[in-house]
Amino acid sequence: xxxxxxxxxLKKYTMVIALVxxxxxxxxxxxxxxxxxxxxNNLISQNAYVFVLAAGMLLCILTxxxxxxACGSIVCFVGGVGAVIMERDINVWVAVIIMLVCGALIGxxxxxxxxYIKVPPFIATLAGMFAFRGLSNVILQGYTVGxxxxxxxxxxxxxADCYIPDFFGGAALNMTCMITGVVIAAVYxxxxxxxRINAGKNGYxxxxxxxxxxxxxxxCAVVVWLFYMLANYKGIPTSxxxxxxxxxxxxYITTKTTMGRYLYAVGGNEKATRxxxxxxxxxxxxxxxxxxxxxxxxxxxxxARATQAQPTFGNGYEMDAIAACFIGxxxxxxxxxxxxxxxxxAVLMGIINQGMSIMGIDANYQKAVKGLVLLxxxxxxxxxxKKKK
Amino acid sequence: xxxxxxxxxxxxxxxxxVKALDNVNFQVEEGEIHALVGENGAGKSTLMNVLSGIYPYxxxxxxxxxxxEECQFQTIRDSEKKxxxxxxxxxxxxxxxSIGENMFLGNERGSKNAIxxxxxxxxxxxYLKMVGLSESSHVLVKDIGTGKQQLVEIAKALAKNAKLLIxxxxxxxxxxxxxxxxxxxxxxxxxQGMTMIIITHKLNEVVYVADKITVVRxxxxxxxxxKHSETIDEDRIIKGMVGREITNRFPKRENVPIGDIxxxxxxxxxxxxxxxxxKVVNNxxxxxxxxxxxxxxxLMGAGRTELAMSIFGRSYGSEIQGTLKVHGKEMTxxxxxxxxxxxxxxxxxDRKGNGLVLSNPxxxxxxxxxxxxVSNRGIIDKDKEYAVAMDYKEKLKTKTPTVEQNVGNxxxxxxxxxxxxxxxxxxxxILIxxxxxRGIDVGAKYEIYCIIxxxxxSGKSVIMISSELPEIxxxxxxxxxxxxxxxxxxxxxxxxxxxxxxACIIQSGKGE
Numbered sequence: 001x002x003x004x005x006x007x008x009x010l011k012k013y014t015m016v017i018a019l020v021x022x023x024x025x026x027x028x029x030x031x032x033x034x035x036x037x038x039x040x041n042n043l044i045s046q047n048a049y050v051f052v053l054a055a056g057m058l059l060c061i062l063t064x065x066x067x068x069x070a071c072g073s074i075v076c077f078v079g080g081v082g083a084v085i086m087e088r089d090i091n092v093w094v095a096v097i098i099m100l101v102c103g104a105l106i107g108x109x110x111x112x113x114x115x116y117i118k119v120p121p122f123i124a125t126l127a128g129m130f131a132f133r134g135l136s137n138v139i140l141q142g143y144t145v146g147x148x149x150x151x152x153x154x155x156x157x158x159x160a161d162c163y164i165p166d167f168f169g170g171a172a173l174n175m176t177c178m179i180t181g182v183v184i185a186a187v188y189x190x191x192x193x194x195x196r197i198n199a200g201k202n203g204y205x206x207x208x209x210x211x212x213x214x215x216x217x218x219x220c221a222v223v224v225w226l227f228y229m230l231a232n233y234k235g236i237p238t239s240x241x242x243x244x245x246x247x248x249x250x251x252y253i254t255t256k257t258t259m260g261r262y263l264y265a266v267g268g269n270e271k272a273t274r275x276x277x278x279x280x281x282x283x284x285x286x287x288x289x290x291x292x293x294x295x296x297x298x299x300x301x302x303x304a305r306a307t308q309a310q311p312t313f314g315n316g317y318e319m320d321a322i323a324a325c326f327i328g329x330x331x332x333x334x335x336x337x338x339x340x341x342x343x344x345x346a347v348l349m350g351i352i353n354q355g356m357s358i359m360g361i362d363a364n365y366q367k368a369v370k371g372l373v374l375l376x377x378x379x380x381x382x383x384x385x386k387k388k389k
Numbered sequence: 390x391x392x393x394x395x396x397x398x399x400x401x402x403x404x405x406x407v408k409a410l411d412n413v414n415f416q417v418e419e420g421e422i423h424a425l426v427g428e429n430g431a432g433k434s435t436l437m438n439v440l441s442g443i444y445p446y447x448x449x450x451x452x453x454x455x456x457x458e459e460c461q462f463q464t465i466r467d468s469e470k471k472x473x474x475x476x477x478x479x480x481x482x483x484x485x486x487s488i489g490e491n492m493f494l495g496n497e498r499g500s501k502n503a504i505x506x507x508x509x510x511x512x513x514x515x516y517l518k519m520v521g522l523s524e525s526s527h528v529l530v531k532d533i534g535t536g537k538q539q540l541v542e543i544a545k546a547l548a549k550n551a552k553l554l555i556x557x558x559x560x561x562x563x564x565x566x567x568x569x570x571x572x573x574x575x576x577x578x579x580x581q582g583m584t585m586i587i588i589t590h591k592l593n594e595v596v597y598v599a600d601k602i603t604v605v606r607x608x609x610x611x612x613x614x615x616k617h618s619e620t621i622d623e624d625r626i627i628k629g630m631v632g633r634e635i636t637n638r639f640p641k642r643e644n645v646p647i648g649d650i651x652x653x654x655x656x657x658x659x660x661x662x663x664x665x666x667x668k669v670v671n672n673x674x675x676x677x678x679x680x681x682x683x684x685x686x687x688l689m690g691a692g693r694t695e696l697a698m699s700i701f702g703r704s705y706g707s708e709i710q711g712t713l714k715v716h717g718k719e720m721t722x723x724x725x726x727x728x729x730x731x732x733x734x735x736x737x738x739d740r741k742g743n744g745l746v747l748s749n750p751x752x753x754x755x756x757x758x759x760x761x762x763v764s765n766r767g768i769i770d771k772d773k774e775y776a777v778a779m780d781y782k783e784k785l786k787t788k789t790p791t792v793e794q795n796v797g798n799x800x801x802x803x804x805x806x807x808x809x810x811x812x813x814x815x816x817x818x819i820l821i822x823x824x825x826x827r828g829i830d831v832g833a834k835y836e837i838y839c840i841i842x843x844x845x846x847s848g849k850s851v852i853m854i855s856s857e858l859p860e861i862x863x864x865x866x867x868x869x870x871x872x873x874x875x876x877x878x879x880x881x882x883x884x885x886x887x888x889x890x891x892a893c894i895i896q897s898g899k900g901e
Contacts, residue, residue, distance in 0.1 A: 198772075199772075202772055202776075256768055256769055256771075257764075257767050257768055257769065258760045258761075258764050258767050258768075258769060259767065261753065261757075261760060261769060262760075264746075264749065264753075265746050265749065265753075265757055268746035268747065268748045268749050269742075269743075269745065269746040269747065269748075271742060271743045272737075272742075272743050272744050272745055272746055272757075273746065273757065274704070274725065275701075275704060275725055275735065275737060275743055275744070276725065276757045276758035276811070277702075277724070277725040277726035277728070277729040277758055278725075278726075278757075279724070279726070335746070335748050335749070336748060
């Protein structure tokens with residue numbers, strides 16, 4: 001199995017390579033400003049919702065290219081509910097739980113129609129898109145409702161103080177952040193080595209040493225660099241914690257659990273999966289339930305960051321999430337894709353947005369470019385599928 | 390000596406990494422039916438794709454001489470203009486369109502800007518009559534059976550002024566009666582001077598219809614047999630295909646003691662899912678013992694698959710009546726999961742559509758029906774899963790570099806092995822195998838038969854559904870014969886012959 005072909009590597013990591021090229025491009029056109037610590041920090045906090053929604057959307061797409069058009073409206077609705085109840089001085093954690101439950105219930109509502117009544121997902125969620133946008137307006141009565149609960153804002157990445165405090169009191173550099181980064185990289189490398197030794201012991205196939213080392217080294221270097229940048233600004237933004245939790249959880253669900261396996265199987269061949277004794281309805285229901293839950297969390301992050309809820313929030317968020325999944329290599333026919341791809345897709349879109357903003361390019365052009373990037377990504381997916389045949 | 394209509398000279402076609410065709414020479418004379426036989430992946434379809442321009446000129450080496458002139462086809466259209474028309478194995482008809490619309494799809498009658506529907510339907514009716522169909526060309530394709538759809542395909546080819554007709558596995562989805570009708574139609578066309586190439590796995594059809602037989606093996610043409618200069622039977626063809634004489638097409642059964650009744654079905658009646666008053670399976674009773682291989686023979690459409698699927702957790706049918714006893718205990722199995730838990734496995738006839746997730750690796754497919762066996766509270770143990778897949782790969786001799794290979798990349802025979810492995814891993818007591826050797830080559834068939842025998846030897850009950858008579862007689866201990874939803878006969882394998890099985894079916898038809 002030696003001699004990994006360059007072409008194969010290029011194909012496997014096309015989007016990673018594209019991401020690197022885009023970063024280099026913007027690095028040049030913005031005279032390096034795109035990689036300023038503050039901008040990196042903003043990239044994360046501004047796009048937190050994309051990561052979270054795309055993780056949920058990934059599950060739906062895996063089941064057969066199904067999407068959820070309603071999640072932007074659900075973000076707004078849940079955010080609105082939260083803002084209104086927090087105005088009444090309710091306990092912040094109770095409010096958070098209500099918001100998450102609210103998202104999950106909406107997800108269950110849509111999932112029920114899609115999974116058990118067989119309403120096409122596109123239509124079921126289109127209905128949700130209209131309905132919850134309208135209901136958001138009803139709840140907020142058309143006004144902006146501010147959020148003043150400091151705990152809520154700090155925990156979910158809004159206001160001035162939404163960073164993990166520096167326990168070590170480093171002067172210029174946030175030591176807590178720096179140490180966290182190094183620890184994460186070390187733990188990751190440790191796990192990789194441990195798994196490799198284990199696999200070797202049991203006589204399983206392992207990745208060629210060269211590529212495994214390179215991959216691990218690159219990932220560790222990126223992590224340490226990222227945390228170094230953040231340490232140079234204000235430290236770890238709390239929204240990054242939520243992103244990390246969600247991505248780790250979904251990475252675990254998709255790769256390690258039986259439910260994750262069923263998502264891929266249903267997307268790959270639903271009939272075969274059903275005849276294998278899997279209740280495919282449960283799988284669809286699970287996917288949309290999760291999407292609702294993530295939309296709930298997305299709502300929390302969105303209103304926290306804005307420190308208020310408005311009836312227009314979340315507009316077009318569903319498209320960002322869908323685009324992140326597809327750019328990240330999820331198949332439009334289902335059954336293929338992963339959390340790593342979602343990360344790459346979301347970062348790529350975020351970089352493009354931010355790079356063009358820094359360059360002062362009009363927001364409308366930005367949309368056009370985003371559209372083109374999405375199209376190119378899908379063309380690539382279709383072409384590579386065609387070649388397989 | 391008839392005129393040579395087509396000559397393909399020194400054709401070589403390489404795909405990245407594989408030489409699909411290696412210096413192939415192939416000649417077809419005018420007015421003959423020429424059969425192209427060979428194992429799966431031997432290169433028959435590739436050769437025809439080169440001929441019809443699916444692989445355009447320049448992507449292969451060698452030359453094609455048709456009707457005395459050298460051809461350089463860029464697209465299928467080029468070859469069709471010359472009268473070379475290929476009918477693919479999978480029907481290429483749009484179900485929601487009428488026969489007439491389908492027939493002239495891409496070949497519309499009328500002017501550039503307006504289709505002349507009157508002429509379309511008139512012409513369509515003319516060609517339909519030529520293939521012996523009495524349907525009106527206004528009927529929608531989805532409303533006619535597969536056999537008739539195949540005839541529509543042929544009519545469609547005729548409408549293109551075909552001079553050389555290529556039929557790729559034309560009978561693979563037809564029942565015996567429809568197949569025979571189709572072959573007779575081919576003979577009729579031959580009389581009218583049409584030249585035809587037929588690709589098929591069914592050797593009895595080759596013997597019946599072909600004038601010449603060319604054997605393709607590993608990308609080369611091995612030999613061409615001429616029916617007029619030597620007598621050709623199936624064994625002669627098999628010898629050419631596998632390069633050795635297969636003395637015994639079915640492995641010997643060891644004498645295993647047959648045990649208790651594992652499963653019993655009584656008065657089983659299944660209604661059609663859409664036309665809910667139609668009985669697809671009508672009052673069927675069967676039993677199978679441990680260590681026994683029970684064959685169910687029937688033509689396509691006899692209700693065999695429907696019977697099997699309705700037993701397997703009611704995955705077919707609107708209403709099901711009758712009793713099902715597993716190990717002597719009466720059971721109601723409402724879903725595939727419950728059937729699997731009751732130790733029943735159903736190995737589908739349609740491995741690509743209903744059996745495997747082609748985009749997933751062997752390892753994943755292997756454990757799909759029994760993920761609980763490789764996981765702990767919903768968490769998959771990948772190491773264990775890998776070990777299981779490797780174990781079955783060794784046991785069933787699946788040919789693949791690794792179990793991480795996507796199932797879609799395997800040959801039919803190896804896919805079938807993965808499918809069997811998947812169901813063996815659910816540790817069933819009763820296996821229902823639906824056409825377990827459909828569309829796979831002679832060598833792989835033999836291996837599948839060995840696996841079936843091993844399963845029976847280990848005390849499992851096997852129900853094998855097949856529409857191939859030699860297979861059902863060669864493999865079963867006992868045979869049920871099914872026709873039009875009923876069991877019309879039951880006999881021991883030792884008493885069964887092709888003739889008396891067919892007699893059962895014919896008699897049952899008369900009794901109505």
